[in-house]
Amino acid sequence: MVYSEKYTSWTRDDILTEVKSKMKIQRFEHILRVEKSALELAQRYKGNLEACSLAAILHDYAKELPKETMDSIVQEEQWNPEILQYGSQIWHGPAGAYFAEKKFGITDETILTAIRDHTIGSEKMSLTGKILFVADYIEPGRKFPGVQNARALAMESLDQAVMFKITQTIIHLVEKGILVYPETLTVYNAWVRNKEEIY
Numbered sequence: 001m002v003y004s005e006k007y008t009s010w011t012r013d014d015i016l017t018e019v020k021s022k023m024k025i026q027r028f029e030h031i032l033r034v035e036k037s038a039l040e041l042a043q044r045y046k047g048n049l050e051a052c053s054l055a056a057i058l059h060d061y062a063k064e065l066p067k068e069t070m071d072s073i074v075q076e077e078q079w080n081p082e083i084l085q086y087g088s089q090i091w092h093g094p095a096g097a098y099f100a101e102k103k104f105g106i107t108d109e110t111i112l113t114a115i116r117d118h119t120i121g122s123e124k125m126s127l128t129g130k131i132l133f134v135a136d137y138i139e140p141g142r143k144f145p146g147v148q149n150a151r152a153l154a155m156e157s158l159d160q161a162v163m164f165k166i167t168q169t170i171i172h173l174v175e176k177g178i179l180v181y182p183e184t185l186t187v188y189n190a191w192v193r194n195k196e197e198i199y
């Protein structure tokens with residue numbers, strides 16, 4: 001994959017070298033699998049291959065960064081500090097978008113938003129956003145119960161796969177007694193309201 005100038009001046013290899021240096025090998029391999037799944041979905045649903053590749057290889061860049069780094073980004077960008085309470089599981093999305101822009105020079109809002117929202121989804125997602133959100137959930141390394149359903153749905157309807165992930169994620173959090181980031185429920189409600197358009 002060669003990226004056009006309008007997206008980034010970095011090559012894919014240089015991005016991967018940098019991404020790899022910031023995380024455990026298992027997570028790096030996850031990222032490569034997400035990219036592969038994202039490109040398959042992009043082909044199926046006529047998405048933008050370059051945008052999907054970039055969003056995929058950068059989506060978890062911030063996942064293993066120390067909380068202090070996130071603290072300083074929240075200060076610098078004047079984000080609502082409430083996000084810090086929900087852990088890296090939630091904040092690595094916005095932090096990833098921050099680095100995609102500041103470090104890798106990406107200005108394309110669709111890519112940045114896809115990365116920013118990949119942890120919880122959003123009310124209105126672009127095709128690239130939906131592809132990343134679903135690819136992250138169904139990549140071949142995922143083993144959770146229901147992943148086969150998710151993969152089958154993704155072949156039929158991207159929207160149904162997005163809805164499935166949003167719903168299953170909330171069920172999982174509630175069952176495990178984990179805090180639910182309030183925005184997650186807002187996203188869920190928005191998708192439930194849109195249900196007639198999806199099914």
Ligand SMILES: [Fe+2]
Binds near residue numbers: 063
């Ligand atoms: Fe992630």
Ligand SMILES: [Fe+2]
Binds near residue numbers: 030034059060136
């Ligand atoms: Fe991921």
